Amino acid sequence: MDLNFLSFAAGVISSIFIPFIVYLKNRIDDKCARKKFRLMIYNEYVEPILKLNFDNETYSTMREKALNEVHLNIKKLEYLKEKELTYLSSNNQFYFLRVVVCTNMLLKKIDVLFNSYEFEDPSLTVRIEDDEKINYKNKINSFIDYYKSNIDKYADLKIDKFQTPD
Numbered sequence: 001m002d003l004n005f006l007s008f009a010a011g012v013i014s015s016i017f018i019p020f021i022v023y024l025k026n027r028i029d030d031k032c033a034r035k036k037f038r039l040m041i042y043n044e045y046v047e048p049i050l051k052l053n054f055d056n057e058t059y060s061t062m063r064e065k066a067l068n069e070v071h072l073n074i075k076k077l078e079y080l081k082e083k084e085l086t087y088l089s090s091n092n093q094f095y096f097l098r099v100v101v102c103t104n105m106l107l108k109k110i111d112v113l114f115n116s117y118e119f120e121d122p123s124l125t126v127r128i129e130d131d132e133k134i135n136y137k138n139k140i141n142s143f144i145d146y147y148k149s150n151i152d153k154y155a156d157l158k159i160d161k162f163q164t165p166d
Contacts, residue, residue, distance in 0.1 A: 026091075030091055030092055033090075033092050034092055034095055034096075034155075037092070037095075037096055037099060038099055038151060038152075038155075041077075041099055041100065041103050042103075042148075044073075044076075045073040045076065045077060045103055045107070046073075046103065046106065046107075046144060046147070048069055048073070049066070049069055049070065049073070049107075049110060049140065050140070050141075050144065052065055052066060052069060063114050066110070066114045067111065067114050067115075070107050070110050070111045070114070071111070073107055074104060074107050074108065074111070077100050077103055077104045077107070078104070080100055081097060081100045081101065081104075085097050085100065095155045095156070098154060098155035098156075098157070099151060099154075099155050102147065102150075102151055102154045102155065102162055103147070103151075105162040106143060106144065106147045106162070106164075109143050109162075109164050110140060110143060113136070113139060113140065113143075142164065143164045146164045147162075147164075150162070
């Protein structure tokens with residue numbers, strides 16, 4: 001074979017292959033960063049609500065515990081969105097912002113649930129029945145399941161509405 005042809009072939013292959021490898025590495029890094037961020041948001045802001053224990057609780061104390069946790073997490077997410085993520089210069093900045101917004105919408109849905117009629121009367125000091133606890137837990141779990149299955153679609157702009165099953 002001619003040396004010029006081999007040089008030309010090596011140049012063509014390296015000019016295509018090396019940028020492709022760099023592109024692939026950047027895509028994999030972006031995917032990993034997205035997954036890590038999404039899991040961090042879930043573990044820090046959503047999971048604590050699932051871990052709330054309402055055994056032997058009255059309506060008012062159950063509501064108070066849940067709302068305190070939800071409101072605290074909403075404030076933290078607002079701070080993250082406004083004060084930290086806006087200054088991030090990354091390919092994933094928009095994705096991160098959308099994940100935070102979606103998580104905030106989930107927490108606001110849970111807030112609406114705990115501000116519903118059943119929890120409004122602070123004079124209710126009756127204990128919560130097990131089937132009612134299960135019902136509220138199931139509602140919250142359905143919200144969170146919807147969140148988990150649609151968070152990537154929302155962050156990637158495939159859907160623009162966070163409509164949980166009611």
